Every structure is written in structure tokens, then in C-alpha cells.
Amino acid sequence: MKAVIVLEDGTFFEGRSFTGSGEAVGEIVFNTSMSGYQEILTDPSYTGQIVTMTYPLIGNYGVNKADMESASVHPMAFLVKEYNDYPSNYRSEGTLADFLRQYGVLGVEGFDTRALVRHIRTKGAMKGIVSTEDLDRDSLVARARQWSGLVGQDMVSRVTCREPYGWADNRPVPGTNFATAQSGLNNPHKIVAFDFGLKYNQARILTDKGCQVQVVPASTDAETVLAMNPDGIFLSNGPGDPEGVPGVVATIRSLLGKKPIFGICLGHQLLGLAYGGSTYKLKFGHRGGNQPVKDLTTGRVEITSQNHGFCVDMDSINPEEVELTHINLNDGSVEGMRHKKYQAFSVQYHPEHAPGPHDAMYLFDRFLKML
């Protein structure tokens, strides 16, 4: 089935849907990972976005339950060069096309994805629309422009959990105050994790490392959290513009200094705001599994998994209080920071990987050492 991809500046591509009919509006972004499409699709940080994979052959190894990073698929649409319909892998439980159909997400193949990526790289991320229903360019451009975009929007409220849950037996179990968190651990650390769009692997890793993880909705207030008396607080990743998320910054600010805090991605950006700083939107973001980050405290380079469109402006933060700990070696952007007075640190990238390299796992240990 014919499908068209139209950007707000009028750029036009023609492809084929491999999931049936549909239409979606969103910010068009690209991811350079060569594997891990299922984890990308189930990462809540992609809410409001249309994801293009730069690697051209997608679907090769199918999909499975174990690689879910949340309960559903979040991008508005999924764009690839060639969909491969015959998955081959012992872990595969179904095809990617069926998976996307199940979650009502449009999949499009058969067009010059590299040209699209180059366009975004030069012009910056932009609004776009993908449709099999309306093939008229002008009408599509108009509708793409009408969309609100991500800047200043609260996307977190769309993905955060409605009810708190504990992480046990490799799945979320509704319940609060660690009642449903993994049992049978020896002398566990208790971690409250704010769900701004949390990837399951964050909970998996913390649990594997002997923590009990209590996940709470983004809107949970500081008193509620402190009442659970956790050993540490974890701020998850999540979608959209940190400055569009209401209330959370104040909550974080009142938790600072009370409990050790570790933030990832949106969690890192929200910490930055809580430190009194600001964030800005990158031209086209970092999305992929090959971003080199230097840990300034050790001089070591790690290859990281990333997915972010916004970035903390280090100049807006008081260097007396907060120090830069990690930088991106490609563009020098901020990748990590540490509060000098309080037990708080954060990184822009994804030490929980899934997908991506495992190089940054040490950060979880760094966090556990603080507790």
C-alpha cells in the first residue's frame, strides 16, 4: 500500500506501508542503531515522534516479549528502508509487522531513508506526517504544520504510570510502598523510581543488582516519596521537553539533599532544571548506540546508547554547586553532571542500554555506592 512521508518544509517521500493503512503526525527523528528496533519502539521517550531507522534492513530477528521496554509501542510511526518479513532468530515470537499492527502503529518502507536523514541533519528535526489515506502533499504539509510539536509540551503525562507499581519477577506489579517489589533479596536497597517514561531495563538492572524498586507516577510529591523512606531516588528517562513537564522540578528540588538521586536522560534534564539551570533543543538530537562519552573523572571513553532531543545548558548552572562529569566526544555537549554538595548525579545517556552497548553499567554501581 502506497504511503507518503511529508515534512513541514514540504519535503516529500513516497514509500509503502507494511502494516496496512494509517496516518500519523509527529516530530521526525532518526536512530542510528543497527539492532534493537523493538527496544526503540517500546521506549516511551519516543512519544510524539516518528522514528526512522538509518540501518536499512529491519524486522530480521522478529520481536519477543523479553525485549519489551514498556507495555506498548510509542512512536507515532516507524520508517525503514526495507522491512524483512521472515524473521530468523530463536528468540523470535512474531513478525515486526504484526507487532506494529497490534499496537496500531504505522510502518512504512521502500523509500530513501538516508536522504530523509541527511535532510534532518542539515535542516534539523522537524514536524512530519505519514499517511496512506491522504496522499495530497499540500494538505499534508498544512496538517503537519498545525501540529503543536514537542517544545513546551508535557509528553510525560501521556506515558507515566497511572498507579504505582513494584518491579518483581521481571515485570511490573501494581502496588505501593515496596509492597510488590521483588522479594527474597538479601538486604536490599530500596529505590523509588520516578516514571517519566521509564524503560523496564532500568528497573531490571536495579533489581538484578539487589535493589527493591518502587516505581511511582511522575506527579508523586516529595512527601509521599520520603514517607516510603527509600535509600535512593531514581529519575527515569522520558519523552519531550523537560520544561514542559509541570510540577516535577519542584518535587526534585525538595528531594535534593534528602536522599541520593540518580537521573537518566529526561531525569537528568529535570535535575538540571532543579539545579536552577535551563535546557535547549538540539538541532536533531542524539539517537543511537554509538555515541562516545568521556567520563571526565576517569578519562575513560565509553560507547553509549542515547535518545534525546533536548540538552542541559551547563552555562546556566552554578559551577560552584554542580560539576560537569561527562561530555559527548562528537559535539562536546553535556552528558553528565554531579552535585558537589548533595548526593546527586545524572547522565544524559542510557546506562541501562536496551538497545545499545553495556559500557555505562558502572553508573548503577556508582549510584548504589552512594546509598
Place this chain on the structure above:
Amino acid sequence: MPKRTDIKKILIIGSGPIIISQACEFDYSGAQAVKALKEEGYEVVLINSNPATIMTDPELADSTYIEPITPEMVIKVIEKERPDALLPTLGGQTALNTAIKVAEMGALEKYNVEMLAANIDVIRKAEGREEFKAAMESIGLNVPMSVIVHTLADAMAAAEEIGFPVIVRPSFTLGGTGGGVAYNRHELEELSSSGLDLSMTTEIMLERSLLGWKEYELEVMRDSKDNVVIICSIENVDAMGVHTGDSITVAPAQTLSDREYQNMRDAAIAIIREIGVETGGSNVQFAVNPVDGELMVIEMNPRVSRSSALASKATGFPIAKIAAKLAVGYTLDEIKNDITRETYASFEPTIDYCVVKIPRWTFEKFPEAEDLLSTAMKSVGETMAIGRTFKEAFQKGMRSLETGRFGFGADGKNDLGHLELEDLESGLRRPNSKRVSYIHEGLKRGFSIEKIFALTQIDPWFLRNFQQIVEMEGVIRERGFQGLDAAFLRRTKEYGFSDYQLAFLTGTSNKDVRGLRAKLGVTPVYKLVDTCAAEFESYTPYYYSTYEQENEAVASDKKKVIILGGGPNRIGQGIEFDYCCVHAAFALKEIGVESIMVNSNPETVSTDYDTSDKLYFEPLTLEDVLNIIEQEKPSGVIVQFGGQTPLNLAVALEEAGVPIIGTPPDSIDRAEDRKRFQQFLQKLGLRQPDNDTVYTLEEALVASEKIGYPVVVRPSYVLGGRDMRIAYNDKEIRNFMAIPGIAGGEHPVLVDKFLKDAIEVDVDAICDGTHTVIGGILEHIEEAGIHSGDSSCVLPPHTLSPELVEEIKRASRAMAEELGVIGLMNVQFAVKDQNLYILEVNPRASRTVPFVSKATGVPLAKLATKVMMGMSLEELGFTREVEISHWAVKEAVFPFDRFDNVDTLLGPEMKSTGEVMGIDDDLGLAIAKGQLATGSTLPASGSVFISVRDSDKQSILAPARTLVEMDFKIIATRGTAKFLESHNVPCERVNKISQGRPHILDKLQDNQVAWVVNTSLGRRTTEDSYSIRRAALELHVPYTTTATGAVAVVMAMKAMREKEIGVHPVQYFTREGTKR
């Protein structure tokens, strides 16, 4: 960390001659390393015996030793040069093994030389089977259950425990030589004995068979601060059981979920750390059980490899260059990525295309050997193709192979329709060089993916892609030419179909399809290989074609020339031609002309994006080349440097209006076409052996009768003497003409009088259309009848009279000028009874050009390029030939030990894979160096076995006498012994095999023979002595199969005995003023 300043001079060991499993890739890595280290201000000393390499160009390293890569010679270089450090990881297994020996001999300690990148303990830990296994277990990784044994008896016992089938792997050998799969005790016995023998340490490992598991490779790099990155993942299409070098492979890995891939990545990183490779690149091979994902480590190479060259070309990340910089102390985050200019080498390349590598085999050269792929590598070259889909890349790869094919079937050449089901299934089940054709046939017959998987163990993902290509083939056939609309044509191109296939399937011609594409605007675009999937802007113009929307190639308005490369290595066409293409690019740069390289061989220097101004990594078919020409609109195209591959396109390119520069294609035709050539020689009053041109068997018989046996027969328009034979009678003519494709083919068959016992001479000359300068005259050591690529030769001629040499020069000049050669020309002469015969004239770069250039210091290919660009030899200051006072000897290197049941006898069909050079002021020592460089040894004492045909008896007399004078004992069979004794040469008689035991084989097996001289001609004697030669080969007893060769070897032995063998850099011989 900045670069080290405590070391100033670094010695690099190259990999020596091209052999199976060590080809151009080590010239690519070595040349990169030398350049990188020079750039950093280090003084670089190089040893490599292969003159056809770019790395041995005298202007590259500071001192270049074209000397045998043996521990003794390396130590001599160290004594002379006193380097601070030795970098052993860039010259393949040869360099690594040699470095270990040099270290073990105490030379590094004695001269205070530091081993960079990987020290001896690291190498041992990675290469010693037991050490490696222990290391893997210590980091929690699995290796297949295995047992190390040193004796046959232990091997038999161990196999009982492991269970059959069992894999036999000798330690410390190249490309798994001698390894294999044993399914029963009998096979185990055979494989174990040969494996123990081949192993440097008389050690083999028996291993649990992982046949049918999926196979992967990761290319890993580490710096001195312990930063580790993965450059590329590679997945083998062929499952475990086929050597990686013989597998079709794909980058990146296709069928691993991220979790599995990252676990493999973790393992690779843990391995490079545990083994302790301090800096540089390593390659780790894994096997994955397709049923449950179980991961096994197969092996790791603590050095750059064939796969790292492939990974470099596949990603744009220059592994060897970075490895060299890491070795001198830089860290990954200090080295810029050339391609993006802004980012650093501390990242992992990501690619947005699919890369397919397909091996090139030459089983047709060894018809006695079984076409069966196993754990010992058999392929001689490879091609790589890049596409946006696997299907596109795979079909491009298939048409890059230079096997006359135009894709995955659908070109009318599969020819398997007649196969019985059983034979088809057997062709699928047993890995062989034509297995993809069997897959195509199976899919056409409707075999399911499950069925083909069960037979081949090739992952269903690949099979599904193959199936889609075959399905598309059906649709194209059904729609026909009329059905080729723009959208559908695009679709077929996305599936990689060539115009040739489309024409075949629609019953039209290439021209029809090309015309239609042009009319419909279905033309390719070019995309960049940029290491980063377009995330950053890139500056390196390294392109591949595909059929999509956006074209990234920008044609400049500069004056520019396209150089067509040689495609995959095969016997007859190898690194020598790549050397010439690279020099063409260098020469164009020197005169300010933009150079554009087109080639499909990932091993080469020509496909280094640093070599030319632009690189198109594309198949060398007419369609693909014309597309690039339309894109670039060059002022000229060079076809005479890349060997037969571009030459075959010359006429069609010219017809299409492409400006071919240099010698016009008509002159090439005048030299190739027998009738025209005859007239040409008659005009110049030159002589050639009686000859005729025939098409049918009847004509061949008549012609041979008329000319008189023996005759040389061969198809025209081939390189490397493919299917060339010497026929002694009608029966042999009948056999020859019965070879498929010979009689009634497109090209005629040439019949020449065979000049028995003539001396062959090769001449390389350069001509600017009016003036000719002789580059070098090479006298062959072996007599006429042995392919020039297989002969050893001496420069300058060592037995020809000055008058004859003058006559050769005169004739060469006359021919060059009459043909109107602009550029290079090679002539093959034969001298018989002081008469000069012209065997062949080739107005193009020959295989000997790099050898001559190294021996004389004259960069012939560069000069020729400039001549082709319109400069005169006078302008270039090259008007007189260079007279040298030293000797340069070329020796050929053969792959016989790779193929069972193959005779080592030389003949008119080329069999060698590579060459070495021995260079010295003394002829005997030059010959000796050539021998040593081939890996042969020159015995200093012991018994020499001599058994020669009657016509060689006279010539063997003098060397036999010399041997006796040097206290060798001579053993001979009856006829030879009788002759020698009658001439007062004492010898001991030994039985031929047919004469009963104890016979010569017993003596060979008991290590009682130090050298075998065995000559024979014609089938009869050949069969008798075959087993002697084969035994010598397998027992590693030096052997010589010609009388002239024996004379030369004796000369070398004498020189070795009487003189001290020394080492000199090639600059010493060729740089004016530096000598004597």
C-alpha cells in the same frame, strides 16, 4: 596520551608473497601503517619479500628491505638498523610467527628492541590453543570442548571422548592449513598426521564440532588507556564448518537481536582485555547455536587480518592506520576520524547499507582437487559489494566475481536444470564453490526455505532474501520487456538485478534495457560510505551505487581520469595489477589531475579511500562502469593497468564513446588477434613460432599436424594461461578441444609450435607513441612451456649474449612504435638456437611491472600514466634504460599444499598465487634469497634425490658435479644413476615406486632426502613421478621440477656456502649515489 618520544625508529614486518589466506590485505594494512608512522615523524624500517606491494615502494619507508621474511634475516635487519621497536601485528600470521621466533632467539633483548602492540606473551596466549582456552574459561566464556594432542595415538584416544565428527586444527598455521573435519577414525588419522606435521609446534587440537552453528566475527580496537571499541560485526552466510575466508559474509550482523549482539560485544571486549593486546585491532570469531543462542568463542587474532581489511572497507574506518597510531601511544579520543573530520576515532561506526563479501575460488585451475569447502581456506581472492539491501549487495557481489556471471542466476549461465534431485541436494549439502548456484536452482524448483535450510544450514533469513530474488526473477520473466515500467524497473534494481539479467529474462539486449532505463530515468544514485549513517557531514568521496532518490556524488569540473581496477584476486590476476592502478592514481595526483578509482576488491590499496581522489566501490561490469562514467564524465579512462578485467571492457567502452587513454583499443586488438598480429610481425620482419587459429576440433587436428607436435594450444583473450596446454599428439588435442567452452566459443583457439627447451624472456617497456624505453629484460630460469607467471626470472639476463639482448631491445622498440603504444607494453620472447621468436605482445601493464620497478628504481607505472596523459618520455626525463649492476630474481609461490591430489609440476597454465624478489649484488645469493623468501630451505648438506627425463640428463650433469664437490650425496633412480655414473658422478641407486621397496618414498618419509630434483614431461612420466613430488610437498622437502631450476638452486647453494648472506635496503640498490 600523546605519541611516544622515547622511540624513534620502528621496524615493521610485512606478510611476504601472496598466498591463499594472506593476500593484498596486508599490503593495505602495512602501507597504511608505514604512512601513518611516517606522518608522526618516526623513522620506519620495513622488511617484506613481496615486490608487488605498495608498502615496498622505496619512497614509502625510510629503509625498505625486500628480503626473505625469516627470523635470521629479520635479525640481520635489526643488527644493521638498530630499531627501537618492532611492530609485528600488521603483516599477518607471517609477521607474527616470525616475530615470535626472533624474540625467542633473544635478538630483541640483545638489541633492546621493544615489541609494540602485542608482546610475545600476548601472542602466545591468543595463538596457543591451550593458553587461549584457559584464558576464555577464566573470563567465563565458553569454547568448544577440545583436547590438545601432540601425537597421533593421543588424537585417536581423544576423539573417542569428544565424539565424531571432530574438528582437527593444527596450532600456528595459516588460514587453518591442514585442518579439517573428521567423520570417522580413518579420516581422523589422515588429518591428524598432516596437521601435526604442519604445525610449527607439532600440536593439534581436536574440537567438538559446531557444524551448522551460526558464525560471527567482531573487529575490536583497544588503546593504551584501555578504551575499547567495536568497528564492525560480520555474519557468515555459510554456517560453521566452512572457513571464514571461504564463507560468503555480510556486514553488519543481520540475525542477532540487540541483546545477543551486545553480549557478543561484551565478550569481545573482555577477550581483548584478557588476552592483553595492548593496542590496536583484533578479530574475534564466535559461533552461536541457532537453536538456543549458546555462544562459543572460536578464536581471536591479536593483529589486523583479512577481516579487518574488509571491516575497514565496509565501514570507512581505517583499522590499520589507527592501529599504527595507537601503537605509538595515541588514544582513540586523540585521533580524528578522517571522514567526518570533526569527530574522533573513539566511536563505533554505524552503517546504513549492507555489505556482502564473496570469496573467489580457482578450482578450475586444479581440476584434480575436489571442489569441497571445509576448515582450510581455498579461495584466492574476494570481492565486496555495497547495497542498500542485502539482495542488491549480494547480486552486485555475484557480478563482481569475474566468473562471467551477472548476478544470482537469471543470466542463462546457471546450467543446473538437468541435475537429478539427488545431485542437486548433494550440491546443497556439501559446501562447495558453486553452492549459491545450487541454491538458486533449488529455489527455482520450488524448494522451501525449510528444506534448503535443512540441507545447507544457511540461516533462513538469507534464504528468504534469496527466495525473494528468485521470485522477482519470475515476475520479470512474466511481465516481459513491455512490462518494465519505471516503478517496476526501480524495484528490480533495488533487488540488484543487472541489465544483463533483465535482458536475459525479457529476451532483449543489454542495450535495449539500458536505453529503456535512460528513457524512463531509472538511473543509479551514489551514496557515501561515511562511518556514521549520515549523522555527520563527511568529506571523503567513497561511493557506492544504488537506486534511490538522492544522489550524493558531485562531479567536479576538474580534469579527471577514471582508473579501472582488477576486481577480485585470482590466479593470473592479483596484486601486481592493483599496484599499477595505485601508481596511476599517485601519478595523476602529481600532475594535478583528479583520479577516480573503480574496483570491487576489498583487500587492496586501490580501494583505500586515501589512494585516489574519489573511490567508487563497484562491480567492474560494463553497466556499472558506464554508469560511473555518465556520472563523472571523465576526460579519460585507463584500462591498461587493471589486468584482463578492464581490458575486456575496452572495446565496448570505446564503442559507447568513452575516451580510453593511452594505447588505443585497436592496437590491443592488433596484438591479441592472431591474424592481425601475424601481419604485424611480418611487416617488421620478426619471427614467431608456427601457428594457426582454429575454431573446431577438425581444424585443430589439421593445424597441429601441419605445425608439428608438440604444440601449445589455448583459448585467446585469457590471462594466466587459463586452459593452456602443451599437446604431444592427436589424443591430447581431442581432450583439449573437449573442455567445455573451448570449441565453438566466442573466441578462437590458438595453436602454436612449442619451442622445446627454449629460453623465455620477458620485456617491459614504456612508449610515448614515438620513443620507447626498455624498463627491464627478465630472463626466465625455467624453459619455455612454463607459464611466465610461474617461472622464476633474473633481471638483468644472466646467460644471454649482449648481441641477443640488443636484438631483443631493437625488436621491442620496433613493435612498440609500430603498434603505437602509449603507455606500457610487455613482450614475451623465446630464444632457441640463438634465434629470437616473439611469443606474445601485450600493450598493457604486465605482472612484472612492479618487480621491474623495484629492481631498477624506475616507477614504470607512474611514468606510463603521465605518458598516457600526453607527456613525452623526454619531458619526464626517462630516455635511457637503467643499467643495474646488481641482480634481482623473481620466484613464484604456489598453493599446491592447499589442494589434495594436485601435482606440483609446472606447465603452461599459471598456478602460482604470488611472487617474491631476491635482490643482491651476487647472482647466487639473489637466487638463494628468492628461494628462502618462498619459504623453501636450501639444504647445506645431506642427500639429493635426482630423477630426470632423458632430455634433461645432460643439463643436470654440471649441478650434480657441484653437489658432489660440496659433499652432498646423490641418490638417483636407475636411468639417471646410470647416466651420472657413466659421467663419473658417484651416486646411490634407489628404487622407483614401481620397482618395489624400499623405494624413494620410504627414503623421503624417513627424512633421508634433503632436496628432490624431479623432472618429467608428458603424461606418462608424470604419472610415475607424481607421488614423489606430492610426497616431497607434503613432507616439506624442498623440490625442483625443472633442470634449469635445479641449476639455479645449486648456484644458490654454492653461494650460500661460500659467501655471507647480507641484507640491504632496496634504496641501496636503486638510489643514485648511495651505492658503493
